Amino acid sequence: MHFIHDMIADRFRDHSFDIAKEDYKFIKIKKAKEDVLKKHPDAELIDMGIGEPDLPAHSSIVEVLSAEAAKPENRCYADNGIPEFQEAAAKYLMDVYGVDHIDPYKEILHGVGAKSILATLPLCFINPGDITLTTLPSYPIIATHTKYLGGVVYGLPLIKENDFYPDFSNIPNIILYRSKLLYINYPNNPTSQIATKDFYKKVVDFAHKHKIIVVADSTYATTTFDGVAPLSFLSIDGAKEVGVEIHSLSKAFNMTGWRIAFIAGNPEAISIYGTVKANSDSGQFRAIQKSGIYALNHPEITTENCIRYSRRFDLLIEALKEVGFDVEKPKATFYCYLPIPKGAKSGKVFKDAKDFSLYLLNEAFTCTVPWNTPEPYVRLSVTFEAKDYEEEKRIIHELKERLLKLQLIF
C-alpha cells in the first residue's frame, strides 16, 4: 500500500516553491561536497558555504544555561514567554539602538528563532490572493508560507545597480493594491548591504502610503564593522505604526542551535502573532530565555564576533582583489557577495553561479553558495573554521593560491 504519498497536500506538489529550490540547492551542494571529499579524502576543503558562526556561545552564557537548566521552576511550558525576557529585549533595543518607545509587555514577544517568527507571520495576515513583497534573493521562509496559504509572492530584485536596495518605484499598482506584507532584511544575507536611515525612511513612507506591513528582519544587525553603528528599523519615526522588527540571538550571540529570537513593534501585529504562536508552540525553554536575558544584558559580547569577521574580511577581500575580483569589504554580516567571473583560461565558461560554485568546489576544494536570481553571484562566508589569526592568514593565502591557479577570466 503506497497511498500516503498520494495524500500529501497539493501545495507541496508545486515545484515553484522557493524553499524546495533552496533546499534542493543546499542538498546538491552538500552532496557535491561529500563527493569531493570521498574522491580526495586528504584534500583540505575550505568551507565558505556555512551560514552560521564558527564559535559557540560565550562561556558566560553557557554558564547561565547550565545553572538555569537545573532549576525546577524552569521546567514548565513557557507559553508566549517570560516577561523578564521581554523586558531585557526592550532594554537591549534601547541600549544598542537607542529605541526607547517599545512597551515590553505589548510590543515584544519571544520566538523559537527568527525563522519560526517569519514562518508564523503570513498565517497572521495572508488570505488567498494576498501578496507578500519580498526581496530577491531573500531568506525564503516568509515567501514559502505565503504560498502555503494561497498567497502570492512578488519579488523585488536586489541588484548591484541599485546598491542592493529594492526599487519601490516600479511595482505595478495592481500588485501594490493586493500587497499586505513587505519583507526586508538589512544587514542583508547574502549581499551584505546595510540599511541607512534614508532607506528605512523610504520604507516607512512606502508602507504608510500603500498600507503594507513591514517585516524588518534584523538578524545580522549587530554584526557591523569599521565604525558602522547597528541600526534598527524601529528607530525611524512612524516605523512602529507600519511594522515589526525581528532580532535573533543566533548570529549576534552565536546561539544558533539554541533557538531564541524576538519580534518587536506594532502592538496589533504582536498580539495576533502571539495568538498564532500560542497555537503553534509552547514557548522556548525558560532556561534558554534566561540565558537570552543574560546575553541581551551583555551586548558587548557581540563585538568579539565583529572583530574576528572584520579581520578575516580584510584578508579575504585583499586576496580576492589580487585574484581579479571586483569586490569591496562588506560593512556588516559575515558574507561576501561575489560576482562570478566569465570563465577560466582552461577554456571553461561559467554558465551561471551554480556552475562557478561547483567549479570552485571541484577545482579549488572551496565551498561557496550560488545565487542566479536576479544576478549570478556566489556567497563566501568568513565563518570558516580557523583557531587563530595565524590559521586565518594561512587559509586565506591558500585560497588565493588556489584561485590564482585557476586563471579566472573576468
Ligand SMILES: Cc1ncc(COP(=O)(O)O)c(C=O)c1O
Ligand atoms: C536573513 C536571515 N533571517 C533569519 C535567519 C534565521 O535565524 P534564526 O536562527 O534566528 O532562525 C537567518 C539564518 O540564516 C537569516 O540569514
